[in-house]
Amino acid sequence: MTIKKTLVTLPSLLRDLQELGVKPGHTLICHSSLSSLGWVCGGPVAVIQALEQCLGAEGTLIMPTHSSDLSNPAHWQNPPVPKLWWDVIRKTMPAFDRDLTPSLCMGAIPECFRKQREVLRSYHPQVSFAAWGKHARAITENHSLNHSLGDQSPLGRARELDAMVLLLGVDHNRNTSLHLAEYKATWPSKSFQKMAAPIENNGERVWTEYTDLDVDSDDFQALGTAFDATGASTIGKVGEATCKLFSQREILAFAIPWLEKNRT
Numbered sequence: 001m002t003i004k005k006t007l008v009t010l011p012s013l014l015r016d017l018q019e020l021g022v023k024p025g026h027t028l029i030c031h032s033s034l035s036s037l038g039w040v041c042g043g044p045v046a047v048i049q050a051l052e053q054c055l056g057a058e059g060t061l062i063m064p065t066h067s068s069d070l071s072n073p074a075h076w077q078n079p080p081v082p083k084l085w086w087d088v089i090r091k092t093m094p095a096f097d098r099d100l101t102p103s104l105c106m107g108a109i110p111e112c113f114r115k116q117r118e119v120l121r122s123y124h125p126q127v128s129f130a131a132w133g134k135h136a137r138a139i140t141e142n143h144s145l146n147h148s149l150g151d152q153s154p155l156g157r158a159r160e161l162d163a164m165v166l167l168l169g170v171d172h173n174r175n176t177s178l179h180l181a182e183y184k185a186t187w188p189s190k191s192f193q194k195m196a197a198p199i200e201n202n203g204e205r206v207w208t209e210y211t212d213l214d215v216d217s218d219d220f221q222a223l224g225t226a227f228d229a230t231g232a233s234t235i236g237k238v239g240e241a242t243c244k245l246f247s248q249r250e251i252l253a254f255a256i257p258w259l260e261k262n263r264t
Contacts, residue, residue, distance in 0.1 A: 006038035008239035013040075013050035016238040020166075021245050024056035027135055027163040029155075029177065029248065030063050032109040036169030037239035044112035047168075052132060060133035062158060063110040064176050065103040070096055070125040072196045095198040095205040096125035103128075109168075122154050125197035129154035135161055145199075145210045149179040155248075156180060163248045169241030172224020177248050179215050181255035187263035190214075219262065227254045 022028065030051060040046055051061055073081050073089040081089070094101075098121040103111050114121055114130040121130045122143035131139040131154065138161075144152035151159075155177055165177055172178065182190075196209045227233065232254070233246040 003039055006240050008038040008040045008046075010042060010046040010050050013037075013047060013238065014053055016236070017050055017054045020236045020238060020243055021234045022051070022054040022164075022166065024054070025058040026055055027060040027133075027139075027158060027161040028055060028062065028166055029158055029163055030061060030109075030166045030168055031170050031174045031176070032063070032107055032166075033169035033241065034108045036241040038241075040239070044109040047109050048113050048116065055133060058134050060131060060135040060139065060161070060163075061113075062129055062131045062139055062154060062163070063113050064106055065110050065114045065121060065128045065130045066106055066126060067096065067101050067104050067128065068126050069104050070101070070197045090196075090198075090207050093198045093207075095200040096123070096128075097200075098123060098128070101125075124148055124153075125199050126195070127153070145208070146212060147183065148210075148212055149176065149215065150183040150213070151180075153180070159248055159252065165244075165246055165248050165251065167244040168238060169243060171221060171244075172227070173217060173221045175220060175224060175251075177251060178217070178220050178223060178255055179213075181252050181259060182215055183213055184252070185256045185259035185263075187260055189263070219259075223255055223258050223262075224251075226258060227251055230254065 034040060034044055055061055073086045103114060113119060119130050119132045120136045120140040122128045122140040124143045127148045139154045139157045143154060149155055167175060191214045192211055193214045194209055195212045196207060198205055199208050232250050233244045235244050
């Protein structure tokens with residue numbers, strides 16, 4: 001059977017990313033879909049190398065490496081597990097390990113990226129981020145267990161560095177920076193909840209509870225579409241994929257009042 005996708009190479013990725021506006025020195029949060037790009041020669045490795053070459057020695061590349069399965073089994077829905085298993089799971093689930101714990105549902109590119117030499121990963125059992133480049137350590141250090149996508153998270157640190165966001169073949173429903181806007185916005189049903197996960201404390205595995213925002217991404221696509229309509233996103237093609245590049249600070253400034261107006 002003949003492959004019907006476009007052939008995409010490291011040089012073509014580099015050209016397309018540069019034409020989209022990815023520049024040397026950017027701090028860049030990337031959300032991605034490998035399959036959307038076409039037939040990529042070299043797969044995720046080629047994509048990562050193209051991004052890093054665009055950013056150069058002064059740049060920083062950030063990707064989400066979340067592991068939401070390290071959580072309280074009582075809350076699992078897809079699929080749920082028998083109630084008789086809950087205590088056993090809580091007692092035996094391995095603790096989060098920056099090197100060993102895989103990402104879940106993040107895609108092939110972040111899962112490959114987190115294993116690269118010189119890439120650092122923040123310590124959070126459910127919503128870690130990996131980073132490479134000039135500000136990688138500042139991005140990933142001291143990731144707060146509580147309020148895990150707020151100011152004391154890699155997203156908050158990226159905002160301090162005036163980061164750009166690249167949606168590489170995905171849309172705003174995958175834009176984790178909008179969770180940071182949720183922490184800053186106020187709406188009537190906003191609430192916090194108790195979470196739990198296994199972490200390592202002084203060399204011992206500990207089932208640990210923490211407090212976090214009850215986040216909700218169901219309206220992120222509508223929010224993002226409204227933001228794009230302002231002209232603040234640069235939209236173009238990388239390989240076969242429609243991609244978007246924009247300022248994290250600009251979308252946060254738009255998203256906070258949008259959430260407050262629309263989450264009624």
